[in-house]
Amino acid sequence: MIGKFFRNVFTTGLFVLFVLFTYLDFGISPETMIVLIFSLLTPLWELAGYFALMALGFFLVYRSIGGFVGLFTLIFGIQYVESVYLTLRNAPPEHYYVLFAGTLLAIPVYYFAYLLSLYVPSLVNTAVASVFIVLLYVLFYIIVRR
């Protein structure tokens, strides 16, 4: 079992990474400040963590920041918010492994899709987006119905 101290160190480390990547995305700006304030409130008020993620998602799209940095900012954001949840409940180490594996899986999936796009004929953006949205909807329908 990992102690409370290590859990807190872990969560703090993730917070530092998250702030660092947010800074890389937006520099010192109102966007960074908003995300930072909500993130700092997360250990006291778990809902604030999701507000931070919502704000981050919006700002990334608004500023057209994607790619490796954008994706990692979101990954660290999710990891930070969820690790606060786990730390507050004294979760065992396995839960942290699940969190890291689950979020970092997005990187190979992203690069796989990227590689695939080099070899398949290019499709109209709207068509790809529509298919994606439909798939997303179907996935949530299955999950929520379960």
Place this chain on the structure above:
Amino acid sequence: MRIFGFGGFQYQPSIVLLEKHVEQEVSPTSKLALYLVALWVIPTFSFLLLRWNLVYLVLPYLTLLSVSYLFFKPKGKVEIWRVVSHNRFLEGQEVEVEVHVKTDFRVDYLHVHDLVPGLEVIGSPEKVFSLRPCEEGVFKYKVKVKRGIHKFEGFNVSYRDPLGFFSSDRFVDHFTEIVGVPVLYEVQTPYSTKGTKITIGPLPSPLTGGGIEFHAIREYQPGDPLKVINWKATARTGKIMANEFESERKVDVVFVVDASRMNEPVFDHLIRATASLMLNALNDGTSFGLLLAERVPLWVRVDYGKRHFFKCIDFLSTARPDNNNFIAYQVEHLVKTSLPPRAQIVYLSPLLTEESRNALKTLARYGYSVVVISPNPNSVYEPKTEEERIAMELVQLKRKVMLRNLAGYGIIIDWDVKKPLKVAIAEVLRK
């Protein structure tokens, strides 16, 4: 460790099966809703701001959700049981309840909530467990017992995945019953135990002794014990003769409890007084019976001993004020059918209804000696304003007049429930 319950029987745990083939009722949690809102911000704004190429930013959300969804389904069985040291407790007593949980598979989040039946809870009756296979988890809390029967029906059990996105909630049947018995006061006997109860042979009580006195000689009848045969009289008369005894201290006492709904404010005091006087009768070696005048009256025959006492206490523990407007009829019926002649009646009633007053008159009319223990319902209320104080005095005067009118029917002990019953009895007996 094996745990044993009442009478040495092992506790039987309730088992929840969480198998793959069993249809699981899994529902999304509020946390998942927040997570999905955070996720949907990205596709929504990608479309609104025509930056569709950034939709892939939802990937970390999706991968984490998929891992949580696919790999964390409950499988195996969960055993839950509750341990309470006894099943009878004095009202007001704090009772420790232990809840044990055991699973045969790894559980990361198992929320167990014990459903407490309307009792004051000290501590928390719920806990979240994280258990390894075959590990046993325990949590404890206390309840403050009220008079009556309290039924613990079961548990609400909720299984969640590590990140708390989905939950499977179940109600698990597990029955435990505890009985809150009334508190006993120290009292003095408010009636004379000297009576003229005629009996054959020794009384089945540990306190007979000097109370038995010779009464008469009569012919021996089948069923009489051999030791009561008077051999001298038998030789003289040529017939088998037996001694008949008279008990001077063994009057039968019958407790009549008025369980009308009107008595609700003082009903617990009424029951405690009954139980206390019953214990007093038991210690005196007096035989006693009980009429619990609920809507369906409950009559416990006159008898002796501890077993009989506990039987009466059980009935008193479960007594509730009821819609009973027939107590006078019930008492009259009892007098005509089952009430022993020359019995001492202890009538417990605040005498609020006309029916309850008529019951007292009926008992007196049939020649019974009656002691009325009447908890004063006005003594329960504390007037807060001057108007309330004046109103209370008027009500109190009305009650005094009513008690004075009934004084001819028996000894009435008007009991201010803020004072000990012993004091109230002593005040009346002194007069």
